[in-house]
Amino acid sequence: MQRYTVAVLVKNQFGVLNRVTSMFRRRQFNISALTVSETESPDFSRITVLFDGEHSNKEQLIDQLYKLPDVCSIKELNSDESINRELLLIKMQNSPETRSEIRDAADAFDAKTVDYNRDAIVIQLTGDSRRIDDFINLMRDYTILEICRTGIVSLERGETTLRSELNI
Amino acid sequence: MILSGADIIIRTLIEQNCEVVFGYPGGQILNVYDSLYKYESEIRHILAAHEQGAAHAADGYARSTGKVGVVIATSGPGATNLVTGIATAFLDSIPMVAITGNVPSSHIGSDSFQEIDITGITLPITKHNYFVGKVEDLADTIREAFRLASSGRPGPVLIDVPKDIQIAKCEYTPASPIESDKPEPAKEIRIKEAAECINAAKRPFIYFGGGLINAGAQEEMLELAELIDAPIGCSLMGLSGIPTDHPRFLGMQGMHGHFASSMGMSHADCIISLGVRFNDRVTGNREKFARGAKVVHIDVDGAELSKNFPVAHGLRGDVKLTMKALLPLINKGDHSEWQAQIDKFREEENSNIDRRDGITPYSAIMTLNAHLKENTPVATDVGQHQMWAAQHLRFRKSRKFISSGGLGTMGFGMGAAIGAQTGTGEHSVLVTGDGSFGMCLNELATAVTYKIPLVILIMNNGVLGMVRQWQTLFFDKHYSNTVLNRKTDFVKLAEAFGAKGEAVNNLEDLDRALERAFAYDGPYIVECPIEKDEFVLPMLPPGGSMEDIIVKIKD
DSSP, rough: OOEEEEEEEOOOTTTTTHHHHHHHTTOOOEEEEEEEEEEETTTEEEEEEEOOOOOHHHHHHHHHHSSSEEEEEEEOOOGGEEEEEEEEEEEEOOOOTTTHHHHHHHTTTTTTTEOOSEEEEEEEEEOOHHHHHHHHHHHHTTOOOEEEOOOEEEEESSSOTTTTTTTT | EEEEEHHHHHHHHHHHTTEEEEEEOOEEEEEEHHHHHHHHTTTTTEEOSHHHHHHHHHHHHHHHHHSSSSEEEOOOHHHHHHHHHHHHHTTTOOEEEEEEESSSSGGGTTTOOOOOHHHHHHHHGSSEEEEEGGGGGGGHHHHHHHHHHHHHSSEEEEEEHHHHHHHOEHHHHHHHOOOOOOOOOHHHHHHHHHHHHHHHHHHEEEEEEEHHHHHHHHHHHHHHHHHHOOOOOEEEGGSSSSSOOOTTTEESSTOOHHHHHHHHHHSSSEEEESSSOHHHHHHHHHHTTTTEEEEEEESSSSTTTTTSOOOOOEEESSSHHHHHHGGGGOOOOOOOHHHHHHHHHHHHHHTOOOOOOOSOOHEEEEEEEOOTTTOOOOEEEHHHHHHHHHOOOOSSTTTOOOOSSSSOOHHHHHHHHHHHHHHOOOOOOEEEEEHHHHHHHHHHHHHHHHTTEEEEEEOOOOOOOOHHHHHHHHHHHHEEEEEEEOOOOHHHHHHHHEEEEEEEEEEHHHHHHHHHHHHSSSEEEEEEETTTTTTOOSSSOOTGGGOBBBOOOOO
C-alpha cells in the first residue's frame, strides 16, 4: 500500500464534486484527503486527492476519473517534483504547566499562535502532511481540544500546469 | 425561430434522427407530451404500461439497431421507475437518452409533490446526467447527451428538465445530427507488443463480447482467427455477434457457457479478448482463471484493462481500428495439436447433449430455432430460460440476441422485445419464464395496443428455476420461496389482454403453436411446460474454476 497524490482539473460546474466522490464511493477507493478549490480560470476547479492503495488501484482510479465527462485533466504528483502543502489549526488546552512547552514546540515548527486566551491556544501550521502529522503527534503529550486540517494542495514544480496539457 | 423548451426537446430529438420514443406522461412532463402531439407526424411515441417497460423498450430498440434509444418520463415515480431500465442499459453499455420532467425550478429542493432528485439517484448508473437550468442550454444538452451516449463505450445519459424550462421560450437553431467521437486505434507500440505475444502463441484463443459488436469488428476478428488458427468463444453480450454455426465458434463462456468454449479458454496459452470485461460470470475464481495464458485485451474503455483481471497487454482503443492495425503484424499460424485438443473438448460436449424425448429445455429451444429467420430478434428475461436460450439459440446475424447480461434484470424481456420489434420491424420473439414474465407482463397491453408481432415463449416450470437450482446444489434443497405454482392461466391472460395464447404439452404441438404464433400479427403467447428440476448445465459453481465444472447431475 502506498500513498498517491492526484491532481484533477474539472469543469467548474454544479455537482462536479458529487460526481467525483460518488465514483470513489461506489468503487470503494480509499481516499484519505480531498480538497477542492477555485483556479486561475473561472471555467475550472481543481481537486487534489490523497489516496492510499496499490499501484493498480491508482491506475484504476485515474482511468475511472477520465471517464467522467466533467474531468478535463489528471496528473499524478509525486513528492519529489511537486510542492505539497496543508494547513493545520490545532486548539490546545492552555494551562500554566504546559503552556511554555507547547509554545517551544510551536516555535521549533515555525508555527504561529493565532489565538490565545486563558483556557486555550490556537496554533496554525503550514507544511507537508508529514510535518503536520509530526506536530500533531508532539501535541498528543498535552491536551488537544480540537483539530482541523485543510487536506493537501499540490502544485508541480517548474512551468508545466494541468491546463498546459489541455492546450487552453 | 422562437420555441418553447418542450418544443425544443422534441425538435432536437427529430433533428438527431430519433424516429420513435418510448415513455409515459405525467404532470411535470405534460408540456413535452403536448409537443409530441404537435409533432406526431415526425416522431412516434410508444406508450408503455409502466415506465420500467418504456426504459427496457428504449434499451431493446438500441440493442437491436445500434441507434440511441430514447425514453421519456415524468418526475418523481415516473423517473424512479426508469431506474432499473437505466441501470440495465448501463451495465450492458447500451446507448440510451432518458428525459425526465421535474417540478418548476423555484420548487426544486422543497420536496414538492412528485419531486425527486433523479440526477442524484442516477449518478452511479449513467455515463453522465444533466439538470437543465436554462432553456437556452436545452438543445445543446440533448445533442451532447446523444454524443456521449453513443461515443466510445456507449451508455445511458439522463436529462432532467424542470417544468418552467419546458415552458420558457428561446431561439432554436436546427443543427445536423451529432457525430460520435472519432474512434481511435490503440497506440502503435502496444499493438506491436501484442502482435509479438500473439505470434508466439501455441494455443491461441479469441474471446469477444458486446464491445466487438459495438465496434463492428466481426470481420477483423474472423480474419485473425483464420490467420492464427484459433477457436472463438464469447461472453453472453457477444452472442449473435458471429453466426452460431461458424466452424471456429465454440459458443458462450463462463458459468453456464459451452463446455468446449470454457475448456478451450482455460487451456489456452494466449487469450485475445475483444470488447469484454472479464466479468465474474465468465472467469469464475479469478485466481485460478486461465493461469497458463497471456492475455491480450483490446477495449475502447481503458478503465477495463486490468480492472477485473491482470492482463499482459492492455490496448485502449477502438476494437475495429486496433484490429486493422494489428492484422498486418500477425504471422500465419498452424496449430493442429491445439485444434485436436479443441475437437476433443467438442466431442466431450456433444456426448453430453440432452437427447431425451419430449419437451426438454434443449428440445424446446431447438424447436424454436426452426422458426427463426436470420433477422429475427430474440429477447429473453433472466434465469434458466435465458441460459438455455443463450446456449442453444442459433443466430445468423448480429444484434439479434437481446438479453440483460450485466444487471440480470428479470422483467427486462417484454419491454425489450417491444423495443426490438419497433426498431427492426421484424416479427420478434421473447423467450421467458413464468417468474420473469410475471414481473412485467403488463407490457402485454402495450404489445396489443401497437399490434407488435411478438412470439412469447413462456417456459413454465412453476418455480424460480435458477434460484431453485442453487438451492438444490448449495442449500440442501431448502426451496425457500422459489415454488410459484401460481394459478395464472397464461392463455386466458393473453385473451384478457387482447392477445392470443395457447398452451402445449408435446413437441409437435409446440412446433405447430409456434407456426401459428409466427403467422399472427400481434403478441401470441405459447406456454410450454418445463420440468421443475431441470438444470442449466454445465455449471461453474460460484467461485469455482474449470476443475470444478459440473456437467452432469448425479441423482
